[in-house]
Amino acid sequence: MLTELVKRSTPLPAGSKLLVLGGGFSGQHVATLVKALGNTVLCSRRKINSPGADLAFDGATKLLPAQKALEGVTHLLSCIPPAADGTDPVLACLGDQLKTLPLQWVGYLSTTGVYGDCQGHWVTEADHPQPQQARSKRRLKCEQAWQASGLPLQVLRLPGIYGPGRSVLQSVNTGKSKMIYKPNQVFSRLHVDDLAGAILHMIHCAANRQRPVLINVADDKPTTKIELLRFAAKLLGKSLPEIESFEAAATHMSSMALSFWQENRRVSNQLLCKELGYSLIHPDYHSGLRDCFLVEGFKASQTNHL
Secondary structure: OHHHHHHOOOOOOOOOEEEEEOOOHHHHHHHHHHHHOOOEEEEEEOOOOOOOOOEEOEOOOOEOOOHHHHOOOOEEEEOOOOOOOOOOHHHHHHHHHHOOOOOOEEEEEEEHHHHOOOOOOEEOOOOOOOOOOHHHHHHHHHHHHHHOOOOOEEEEEEOEEEEOOEOHHHHHHOOOOOEEEOOOOOEOEEEHHHHHHHHHHHHHHHHOOOOOOEEEOOOOOOEOHHHHHHHHHHHHOOOOOOEEEHHHHHOOOOHHHHHHHOOOOEEOOHHHHHHOOOOOOOOOHHHHHHHHHHHOOOOHHHHHHO
8 A cells, every 4th residue: 555655665865866667557656656755756658648657768669758858867767578589678779878877776677487487496586597488588688688787786576566456356356267276386476565665675775785686576475376366255255266277277378378377486585575674565465465455445345354
């Protein structure tokens, strides 16, 4: 919940100017938090008339922000995915300009998919990336390009991001969820509040010379999809369909959906939470889904399930 997030967050130093490139679900949440704390924020979208757009940027069409608009940017967050050939649109279009800015911190949103399939074992930042999916290989290529840029960089490796308006509550509430069972399969996830909170925390840590280049940002409790759906159903007072084996479900999955089930890992957040001292707002899906339930305003008669 934004009000709680604002209460526990510390603004950027006076005179700071944050540029968020890619104002989608995650980028908008970060921008909203930093604006609520009183700092100057610019957020880009592909079209200037899109919600939350302060400027337009589209690497595919070479639609670039005016050079003057970026003057004085001190902090940068890139949420923009790789191009089809694995190049990074931000570095390709704005890389030289970024090097002229007084940047104190640069964050790049990547994916824990770069670790590949770990057969359910825990992964840390010390584990060598072994991406298997094409999209994860592209992400790793972009990570490496950002690291070679010479900018004051931190790479945030993220699992699935959820939050109000984007959680399993929607599919359970509409009866569209599927109970798929695959032995020992778990997924890591992160509430969008903790993505925004962790980014702000890392910026302050970096200012105090705590700046690891690679950071996993995930909650404490990787879990099965079935456990997640059961808790959502309990909150909503809804019933769930019968459990279906993965083998049966796989025959009618999209290639994208199938790819998520082909990898299994538990993402460790020990560097972020133990060494850098970030305290999760939503340490597990119980807390996170309760927040989504309340923010999205489901019927008051259902709150007895909380």
